[in-house]
Amino acid sequence: MKLLSLLAAFTLALAGLGTSATAQEAAYPNDLVRIVVGSSPGGTADTVSRLIAEALTEKFGQTFVVENLPGAGGALAAKTVKTAAPDGYTIQFIFSSFSILPSLNPAVGYDPVKDFEPIAMVSSAPNLLLVHPSFEVSTLAEWIEKVKANPGKFDYGSGGIGYSQHLSMEMLLQSIDGEAVHIPYSGSGDLLGALISGQVPFAFDTLTTAIPHIESGALIPLATTSAERSEILPDVPAVGEEVPGYELTAWNGFVAPAGTPKEIITALNDAITEYLQSDEAKAFFEKLGTKIDASTPEEFKETISGDYEKFAKVIEKAGITAQ
Amino acid sequence: MDVVSLLATGLQVALNPVNLLYCLIGVSLGTAIGVLPGVGPVITIALLLPLSFGLPVESSIILLAGIYYGASYGGSTTSILVNLPGEASSAVTCIDGHQMAKKGRAGAALAVAALGSFFAGTVGTLLIALAGPPLAAIAMRFGAAEYAALVFAALLMVATMTRGGAVKGIGAALLGIIFGLAGADVMTGVFRFTFGAPELRDGIDFAALAVGLFAIAEIIDNISSPSRDNSSTSAIGRLWPTKDDFRKAWPAVLRGTGIGALLGVLPGAGVAMSSFSAYMVEKNVAKEPERFGEGAIEGVAAPESANNAAAQTGFIPTLLLGIPGSPVMALLLGAFMIHGVAPGPRMMSEHAPLFWGLIASMWIGNLFLVLLNLPLIGLWVRLLKVPYHWLYVFVLAFACVGVFTMGSSAFQVYVLIFFGLLGYLLKAAGLSPALFILGFILGPMFEENFRRAMAVSHGDPLVFFQRPISLIFILLGLAILALATTSFVRRGREEAAEG
Incomplete structure (x- = not known):
């Protein structure tokens, strides 16, 4: 494959030195495209990226292959993609932790804004503030009152240090000037178990995983972190209704290394957003419980840099740094 | 939903043609490696761990589990026919099984072993199905303190029960714990023992470690020890046991199943100890104990039923508590x-098709095993003639490719080589690699839950003693430690007195 593309480039160069660049771009993609994913096979991120890889393969007639590079919460993948040639043949499927990790630990070795060229956002989902029935509050206002009246007395859980469940709570506590003790669990599954059995009285968790436990009455949803109420739970208010300006969503999407030609970014964005409008994509994301959130490269850039600044502040103020 | 309808859902998963195929592949492979001495289920599962990655989770677990319980069937074949236990759990079967073979009754011994195993496997499977829901309900109420105390007791139980004594056992487990601590700390996010390598931030890759520790180390070990002579095999003779055989074997199968089912649940006791205990019990209850060692059919029926029942019930702590009691279970936990x-108390509700599918597949697998083992016995025996050096080359290549493809990174291959060498050194020093890997899994689990319990109690260590379940486990752990220490001191004194 490599040899073939080299040959192709060589022939093009011979054909006309001045026009070779445009000829090559017009032909994008003329080789296999790697989609690097910073998580293990089998997870949500992996499944979503494989789905889109398949759609892109069909659309462009070139193979888009998913390469799993798990490690360091996705930082390993970002570091690899950052140094890849910015030619459109290496892109990355990222998720919200992409703009959180560098603030947690500068040693991760990438800048989420400067080192990458956003392609398109794919989907997003809010977190929910969930409480155990024994905590005896039924609205966000009551919760705020109870937490503020007892600084440092209550615990809250998360899926791990710097996870969006953790930062959602830190952000809320900082906005209401409250205090609670953070108990990190290992992953969302662990957290839910602790929450359901009442070992921690409250926590944020993703809407998708929480739904069955809300329906069974094991957990009470107080508020959603998205700017507006979720269509799935229209009765649950947004945190922002009580705490103006509060907003946070977990998202995912595609980026390329900085310096990737604009034409390639546009071609990929067009193909991805086109696919996301298909019935197949709609059915898939509905099953997953997340909202399709296709965006332009510019909009995605704003989301990434907005999150990067927002979380850097929260993390600094809360004193969460890993070294 | 009741157990019956849940089992029906499980049967649907297990009878899915693809899963049925993986179950068959698993048990066939299990039988094959059970027959081959020196290649055990641990190596095989470790090797297939990276490969099973690409399969759906149900298929991959059904395959790996099949290898595990299949091996305990295969192990008995060589014990009886060649006096060569393919697995440690079948070692005791050699005593009477091979004597029977020498008297031309190999067929009857094999049949009793297979039928006893099938019965025990069925009972074991039923036990998991029945004990599952109530046990999970109890475990659901376990908090961090209970888990920390449980892991504490389990780890001590495993470490002190090992061959070679408690000190070496605990030593190997402690070493495993140290390696288990590498990576980002759950409570603070700080990187520990990563030496600046980003590949180590999520901890040492489990598959690379397991394959290195078991497959690579085993090869080095086998090559450095002299080769065995596998040429003398007995004739099989008439396959179906006589009425008298059945009459004698039946109670032994029942007792063996009971002992195996009970010991299988205890962490550390494992299949080998269950078959040995069952044999001892048979010898003690027998009217004519002198028949043992001369080809008593009870001496085959009891241990073979016991090891299979234990293989089955060993899934209970792993699946329901998320705490593996043996290295194979640690590997399966890793696969999950x-x-x-x-795995844990919530697995049954959150992954119901997977849980019940696995249970149902185990029963189907046991059925396959009877069919595979009785008519095809000649084929398995011929497997013993495969030259080992061929096998080793294959295993080595397989190990490297498998580990590499998991993360597409050469780094994991270095990890593999490192743990291959370490595994060999551990064995040379008389430290069990199996305990090392249990320490690797259980140690971080203990630390995490210990610190979480401390955080929840806002720094009050009394939390471990105020909660009754936690207190019971701590007392249990201390009792085990005390028992192990006194016997160690006593042995030391005896040695000193003799010296």
Whole structure:
């Protein structure tokens, strides 16, 4: 494959030195495209990226292959993609932790804004503030009152240090000037178990995983972190209704290394957003419980840099740094 | 839903043609490696761990589990026919099984072993199905303190029960714990023992470690020890046991199943100890104990039923508490985690098709094993003639490719080589690699839950003693430690007196 593309480039160069660049771009993609994913096979991120890889393969007639590079919460993948040639043949499927990790630990070795060229956002989902029935509050206002009246007395859980469940709570506590003790669990599954059995009285968790436990009455949803109420739970208010300006969503999407030609970014964005409008994509994301959130490269850039600044502040103020 | 309808859901998963095929592949492979001495289920599962990655989670676990319980069938074949236990759990079967073979009754011995195993496997499977829901309900109420105390007791139980004594056992487990601590700390996010390598931030890759520790180390060990002579095999003779055989074997199968089922649940006791205990019990209850060692059919029926029952009930702590009691279970736990499924009390509700599918597949697998083992016995025996050096080359290549493809990174291959060498050194020093890997899994689990319990109690260590379940486990752990220490001191004194 490599040899073939080299040959192709060589022939093009011979054909006309001045026009070779445009000829090559017009032909994008003329080789296999790697989609690097910073998580293990089998997870949500992996499944979503494989789905889109398949759609892109069909659309462009070139193979888009998913390469799993798990490690360091996705930082390993970002570091690899950052140094890849910015030619459109290496892109990355990222998720919200992409703009959180560098603030947690500068040693991760990438800048989420400067080192990458956003392609398109794919989907997003809010977190929910969930409480155990024994905590005896039924609205966000009551919760705020109870937490503020007892600084440092209550615990809250998360899926791990710097996870969006953790930062959602830190952000809320900082906005209401409250205090609670953070108990990190290992992953969302662990957290839910602790929450359901009442070992921690409250926590944020993703809407998708929480739904069955809300329906069974094991957990009470107080508020959603998205700017507006979720269509799935229209009765649950947004945190922002009580705490103006509060907003946070977990998202995912595609980026390329900085310096990737604009034409390639546009071609990929067009193909991805086109696919996301298909019935197949709609059915898939509905099953997953997340909202399709296709965006332009510019909009995605704003989301990434907005999150990067927002979380850097929260993390600094809360004193969460890993070294 | 009641157990019956849940089992029906499970049967649907297990009878899915693809899963049925993986179950068959698993048990066939299990039988094959059970027959081959020196290649055990641990190596095989470790080797297939990276490969099973690409399969759906149900298929991959059904395959790996099939290898595990299949091996305990295969192990008995060589014990009886060649006096060569393919697995440690079948070692005791050699005593009477091979004597029977020498008297031309190999067929009857094999049949009793297979039928006893099938019966025990069925009972074991039923036990998991029945004990599952109530046990999970209890475990659901376990908090961090209970888990920390449980792991504490389990780890001590495993470490002190090992061959070679408690000190070496605990030593190997402690070493494993140290390696288990590498990576980002759950409570603070700080990187520990990563030496600046980003590949180590999530901890040492489990598959690379397991394959290195078991497959690579085993090869080095086998090559450095002299080769065995596998040429003398007995004739099989008439396959179906006589009425008298059945009459004698039946109670032994029942007792063996009971002992195996009980010991299988205890962490550390494991299949080998269950078959040995069952044999001892048979010898003690027998009217004519002198028949043992001369080809008593009870001496085959009891241990073979016991090891299979234990193989089955060993799934209970792993699946329901998320705490593996043996290295194979640690590997299976790793396989679940690789697929993003965390075994534990919530597994039954959150992954119901997977849980019940696995249970149902175990029963189907046991049925396959009877069919595979009785008519095809000649084929398995011929497997013993495969030259080992061929096998080793294959295993080595397989190990490297498998580990590399998991993360597409050469780094994991270095990890593999490192643990291959370490595994060999551990064995040379008389430290059990199996305990090392249990320490690797259980140690971080203990630390995490200990610190979480401390955080929840806002720094009050009394939390471990105020909660009754936690207190019971701590007392249990201390009792085990005291028992092990006194016997160690006594042995030391005896040695000193003799010296």
